Amino acid sequence: MILAGWGRHPRVECRLLSARGESEVRAAVAREAQLIPRGNGRAYGDSALNPAATLSLLPSDRLIAFDAATGRLTCEAGTLLAEILEVFVPRGWFPPVTPGTKFVTVGGMIAADVHGKNHHGAGSFGDYVESLDLALADGRVVRCSAHENPELLEATRGGMGLTGAILRASFKMNPIETATMRQETLRAANLDAAMALFEESRAWTHSVAWIDCLSRGSALGRSIFFRGEHARLDELPADERASALALKPRTPHRVPLDFPSFVLNRWSVAAFNELFYRRSAPGTELIDYDKFFYPLDALLEWNRIYGRAGFVQYQCVLPKEASRVGLGAILERIHAAGEGPFLSVLKLFGRQRGLLSFPMEGYTLALDFHARPKVFALLDALDEIVADHGGRLYLAKDARLSGATMRRFYKGSDALERFAGLRARLDPARKFASLQSQRLEL
């Protein structure tokens, strides 16, 4: 059937298989000459596409064990984060790291080593994985933890499903007192002001900025800056404390149809950005965690606003010392190309472990673009800026990077060689492969 990632580009005819539980995963791995595991399809590009066989782990979605003393949860790889939130928030537990959507699987979060608004202090999801069980190409199932096969754990987090199929994982959750977040909203007049806010907000657990990529001159990079903490019980109004952990039901809306591609253009996006900037009044408020972490999940299938051609996300990270210059160059280059990316996000990362994990200490910028030829040329140009400044791209969002540029991102590091060496040992025939891994010659 025709499969795609969240960006709906590319769309590819793939043989879609599914597996529930270890025995079915192992049977598929043994039977297929080539395959890639797939979670909920939230990677934007072709990370989880393989025409020969794409193995959906969604039916492997069972909670296995929970230790209420430590917060350690063990579950199958296809378990959705949304389900974990639904079951455990009312009991006072929250995942240690969450991406901007809850419609991702635990296996997908590990494979992409996802980050959240707390990366600067908390690291990525992989930092909290105490152990995982991996079905290897040769039919074995091995446990990976700090004590067993640690090298394989480091390669599997951020390894985009290329080391094997994750069967189940254990990770620790954090205790929370309420399902509410205390959010502070600030305005940053330009990029320098936004970066200063990130620096001064280091002690905050969560921070992120929505950046207006269409503003220019002295307003280049003007942003709405959000920082937040889980609210303590005593911060809630007295009458809400009894139900502090209750989920407030919210009916999600659904984008009913593909928007024609002209709906989002630089003028409508500029108008939206202006409105967003003006409507986001500085101040502090209490909002539920759903609104704080997953504002876009309230609009199901929001990827349809880009129309049938789909869109590409471009998320890069630049080392701290090169961030200001590099981000400026990227924003100027986008202006020069006359593109108006929608919903751009700026975030400060902290240090990072993991062989191929995306984050590094520095600033990350995420941009959306219509998937069209002119945009691909622009993105190639942005790649050069990123490589020149020692940065790299997030593979979970990539649909078009070249292998040569990928290798430039890792110049001076042996990470790609070590990753390839490990796969050559465990999977010499490259049974685990995606369109992305083939394109990037991983």
Added chain:
Amino acid sequence: MRNDGVLILGAASDVGRAVARAYAAAGRPLILAARDAARLDTDLADLKLRGSPDARAVEFDALDLGAIQPFLDGLGELPAVAVCVVGLPGDQLRSQVDLGAAELVMRSNYVGPALILAALANRMEALGSGTIVGVSSVAGERGRASNYVYGSAKAGFTQFLSGLRNRLARKGVRVITVKPGFIDTRMTAGMKLPPLLTAQAQEVARAILAAEAKGRDVIYVRPIWRWIMAAIRLLPESLFKRTKL
């Protein structure tokens, strides 16, 4: 203490699992009945964590009619709710030429489900309380070339539930008929189902819990099916026989 236990017949199916999760989230005690019950071990762990700490699985084969009474005796206390999701769509073309295959479809969708519920209903009647939920199908509303073997069995099941409801209406026992329409399950994976007419398994589960809470008699999971099937039922036979539905 109020007994609010739920027995799920055919619990290993996608719909059965979704129903079990929905009831677990509501904190209801669960008994999963399925063939080869040992394969449900991981599901039991899952359901316990989701809010049904005493969930257990029991061996059940809907086609083994001789085992019905011993099966019910073995349950101990009678559950407050029994949800039957037993069924087998079969392959229409095969059922047309292979009488054994057709018989299996008929027994799996009518004889087996109807008789286990018949036995349960008698016990609930004696107790003066209980709820029976039978998952039937819109396919049972008119025989169509594309699935009439399955449809005829579901028609029988629907009528059986209707009669049971009628008989027990004043006996404290409620009978709910569920007609899901298309369901997106592993069994239908790869089939091109129209999204507007296709329910997720979780949706069927939510509809069942809502129907139980509201005391409904017959529900279509997606309301649009009520109108589609009404239109299909109204077509004069002289026209209907020429259609390809």
